[in-house]
Amino acid sequence: MGIVLNQSFKNTIITYIGFGIGAINTLYLYPVFLGATYYALTNYITSAANVIMPLFAIGMQNTLVKFYSQYKTEEEREQFLSFTALFPILMCIPLGLIGIFFYDDITDFVSKENPVVREFMLLIPFIGICMAYFEIFYAWARVHMHSVFGNFIKEVGLRLLSTLALIGLYFKWISLVEFVYVTAAIYFLAFLVTMFYAFYIKKPNFQITIPENVKSVMEYTFYIILSGSVANLLLDGDKLMLNQYMKIENIAYYSVATYIALVISVPSRAMHQIVYPITAKLMHENKHDELNQLYKKTSINLQIVGGFVMLCIFVNINQLYELVPKEYSGGISVVFMIGLSKYFDLILGNNNAIIFNTKYYRMVLYLGLMLVVLTVILNMIFIPIFGIFGSAFATLLSITLYSLAKLLFVVKKLHLYPFTKQTIYSMLLTFALFLVFYFWEFPFFQLISIALKSVLVTILYLYLNYKFKISPDINGVINSIFKKIGIKI
Known part of the structure; x- marks a missing residue:
């Protein structure tokens, strides 16, 4: 199995495991242990941080992946790695000054409907910077063909640590307010672990230099900042809008x-x-x-x-x-x-x-x-x-x-x-099938009803799709599976 196929398979498994942990957190632990107000507050802070993250990263995570392999010598690669890691710091300085200058105006605007947000405003840029540098150092590892560990931290690690924090909240080891700060600390820890892992893969030799193809790099970076901002706004912008109304x-x-x-x-x-x-x-x-x-x-x-x-x-x-x-x-x-x-x-x-x-x-x-x-x-x-x-x-x-x-x-x-x-x-x-099953409810415990209805839907859905030959590719997969287990259709 090649390295790309091998890591793609591992990443797919990790993503589904992470999604399962996230489902437990989202559907049960957050609503029950955290309560609606602080669940919403935590979600708002991380969503707002995710929206501003592309401004702190300035697209360097994608720029690193695109241009790294184009450099021919090891010296050029080290110079480019340095540039992608250090240049965002220079951009964070003016953004930080703008934030400080307009802090009261921004805070008043976002907390006018929900004053509880005011106390935690500084966590938004803090988490945003942690997210940005996590992505940069994750890209650092990926260009050296090590994508599994960073993906594990992103998909499983963050959610698993949140689960542990929720358990700590349940046993009253931490308070609701402390949980919000612990969430910020989790993102900081993820950034640090990923950074040291990236440095373990490729020992840094930081140099304050500008790549020769800086014009191409910055042009691409500009489009990535815009596209990343668009993608994150579409993902989390609605939560920010809800906070205002x-x-x-x-x-x-x-x-x-x-x-x-x-x-x-x-x-x-x-x-x-x-x-x-x-x-x-x-x-x-x-x-x-x-x-x-x-x-x-x-x-x-x-x-x-x-x-x-x-x-x-x-x-x-x-x-x-x-x-x-x-x-x-x-x-x-x-x-x-x-x-x-x-x-x-x-x-x-x-x-x-x-x-x-x-x-x-x-x-x-x-x-x-x-x-x-x-x-x-x-x-x-x-x-x-x-x-x-x-x-x-x-x-x-x-x-x-x-x-x-x-x-x-x-x-x-x-x-x-x-x-x-x-x-x-x-x-x-x-x-x-929706009309058939939506109004048909089983008189059992919810999880049993969900499992039973899902099994019936699966059988009927697969059978009808196979019978009417909706997709030859999927029919081929079904045929091969039945052939392996010795069933003739």
Whole structure:
């Protein structure tokens, strides 16, 4: 097994383990042990830190990965490593001065609806810097082909330490206020551990030098700062907006709902890791027909896999919410809204990979900036009227419009089409099974009901997809599995 395949497999396993720990924290430990107010506060602080993180990192984590291999000598590489590690410090200084100068104005603005935020304002830039340098030193390890440890820290370590902190809170070893500071300390520890691991892989020899290709580096960095800011705003910006219009507890309700809905997008990660290089190769070789076929295959395959995950979530959502405190039940509608937005994004297949490998790659950034503006405006309109449902609806509407814009761009500019008649069949099948199982509730304990209903959904979903030959690729996988276990279909 090659190093890339080996580490990709390990990273996939780590991601799912981390997601499982995160699910336990999000669905049970945070709501029960921390309570809505401090759960929301902790979530707001980390979300705000994540939004400003690209400004502190100034895109160096991506710049390091892109340009490191282009340097031919060891001396040039060491100079570039030094530049990527030290240059963000210079950028943090003016940002820090701006923050100090406008501290009172910023604090008054973000805490006008929720005064509890005021006490912890300084933790936001602190965690943001820790996140930024974690990403930089994680990239330092990745360019030396060591990605597993950093991924473990990011996906499992942070969540596992949060679990331990929550247990400490339960046994009253720490208070609610101390838990917030412990959360900041966890991010600081993750940064330190990753930094020393990166230095262990490649001993630093810091030099204050500027790379010869600094113009290309800084131009790329500028686009990465913008694209990273756009991505993080889309991920966490709605929580920041909720803080401006509603009591902070609503962020907790919203966070639980969005975490559940985000499961729908998890299956796309593994496929995109495989499809991105294939897409680039086909575009480089100008194989339009093969690329068009790949576009259709990724679309229908992701639609089936993502549709299955969405279906299991939607039909079990009422039982799932019976496991969390009753005040969180208002988030059920949010799960549907955010879930549908992720589903619409899934069915575009390798759309992003296609755009990123053309001369029009900047178009994704421009569309993303437009999406951020649209999302902010829609949140300002709908949150005061509909609360957390309004924020979810704003996300659904803006991401759907964004997805349509990307789809039309690829269709018009590149004459590539992702949809076939199987797309309609898959949607109808998913919707029909939703109608059958959503209103059918078993009179058992919630976990047993969820397990039983999920098993029935899985059997029917797989059978009907196989029977109607929605995806030849998935049918082929099913055939090979049955063949190995000696079952003839």
